[in-house]
Amino acid sequence: MNRTLGALDTHREDILRGMRDGAPAALGTVPYGLVLGIAAVSIGLTLPQATGLAAFVFAGLASLTMVDLLGGGASIAVAIAAALIVNFRFTMYSASIAPHLEELGRVWRWTLPFFLVGPVYAIALNAYERGRADHHGWYFLGVAIPSWTVWVVGTVVGVVVGAGVPESLQLGFAVPLIFIAIIVRFLEDVPTVLAAVAGGGGAVAVVDLPFNLGLLVGTAVGILVGFAAQAVRG
């Protein structure tokens, strides 16, 4: 067997092993994608727009944030800012996984991090730290493929299904429910709880600000209060 074929065989093995490790995480994106699709169609986004949002941003929380805010009449600038603030946490993942992707070529390093969403990050990091994946880009790609595919398909199904559901069922309420399901994961200690209470309270208190700016004010208040709590507790 010549060298190229041997290398292709290894790539295939790496990508398949990644897909096996990544498959369970893909299941977790199903309710998320469905809800995004349902919510997107209910605020008037088209199927291509909803699919594009899911496929190109590949971040559930930020996508739902945009849809929720636009549906509530927020200005586009506030919706964009909120989505970017929500996604700023990915810089942590980026820094944390960077040493493991160091030896990959330029193309890999510029493209692979696109898939750096929570579960993919956790699975790949775990494999790298056990020395199982040999730092191959193909393995990472394999881990990401099931989640990305199921997420996009779930969104499409959500759009199709959502278009036929009567308004009175209030399926859009699934969006705040997802936010509730997610926020508990970030409530790790007293400062994060205080940040949430202050953030929510602040946003409600200044809700009359134009363009949904109250969201950004509330977020800032929450971060400041959490920061102060961290400082007091050392």
Add this chain to the structure above:
Amino acid sequence: MTDYGSLVIWMAIAVVAVGTWVFRTVFVVLFGLLDDVPQRVHRILALIPAAVIAAIVAPDLFLREGALAVGIDNEQLLAGIVAFVVAWYTENMFVTIVVGMGTLWTLLFIV
């Protein structure tokens, strides 16, 4: 309903997509410039999701047509509280959605 046109929506998707990709890529590409994120910065970054998600969801639950509504006639708030308790103990998104929607429908159509 959003009144923004198709072009504006697509531009917003593009901006968020590129910005998100930059956040995810920055340290992988610049590796070596920054040895490790200081613990202090980690802890501050950990505050952001809690603060921003609460700021998004609280108005959805506590307000009705712009006015504070914390009575038992606010079905969304009650269902949200039930969902929060379920989320806290199960950490399961699917169960949280099912129980939350079930509670809302019960309050809206049965009670």
